[in-house]
Amino acid sequence: MTTVTLRRIEARDLDDWFALQDQAMADPFTRDGLAAEFDNHLSRPTGLFRKGELIAAFLGWLVVDELQIFQVATSANHRRQGLGRQLLTHVLRRARAGGATTATLEVRTSNAAAIALYVNLGFVIDGERKGFYPDGEDALLMRATLV
Template sequence: MTDAAETATLAHAAILAAVHATAFPPHERWGIDAISLQLALPGVFGFLHPRGGMLLARVTADEAEILTLAVEPRARRRGVGTTLLTKALAEAHRRGARAVLLEVSVGNTPARVLYDRAGFVEVGRRPRYYADGSDAMILRAVLPC
């Protein structure tokens, strides 16, 4: 396997779930079924990074959404998350999206810095959205025409 992220298919559902489980607390984990169901939906695509990262996203008309992004703790701060996000933005653009949305907890500094560096800006909030009572920030990035 090369060091580059590859397209994820239904055949990768188990490894995607395994990576996701390392990155999120138990109540936020997406299991094999949840990931398989997502990947089977129209407009959903994913990437798997061989160093231990995964991302799922969805394109609807001219807008995309990052559904989830996870990097194994042992693989962090080495550009895996940035590589996955960059690939997802390019794929969303290729599929016709002109903007990308996502949700992130106000307290999730690593993800907020990552998204900020990728050009995302806050466009809204969902108060007490997460189980720990924290707000979700809604972030949006505009893709080039």
């Protein structure tokens, strides 16, 4: 397998980032919404690149001691290659080094792939938000302790 590079997603990557998450996510950000993340000092947009191509993306905020995760997406034709796990493992390690003690997220109850990925990385279900999504689906709250 070709080597991958993990680095911050920058303004020059915006078109690729928007396209990837727009195709992958049930609830994608708008292009302007993503662009605003470059000016947010809490934001940690991180990409996994292969031969310069963005193939997995992460978005979260490091808020003091908590990493709040908003988006993890692997390009559809690169899934089940361990890339989501590699990206999230990297981001969690960096967050811990930056002072985070916990990571939190919401996920659709129907999103078995994402839930399995998070459980695989040590997240546990910490609650539920009824009707959280615009179409009325419930969210699971998940949390990991970063030690």
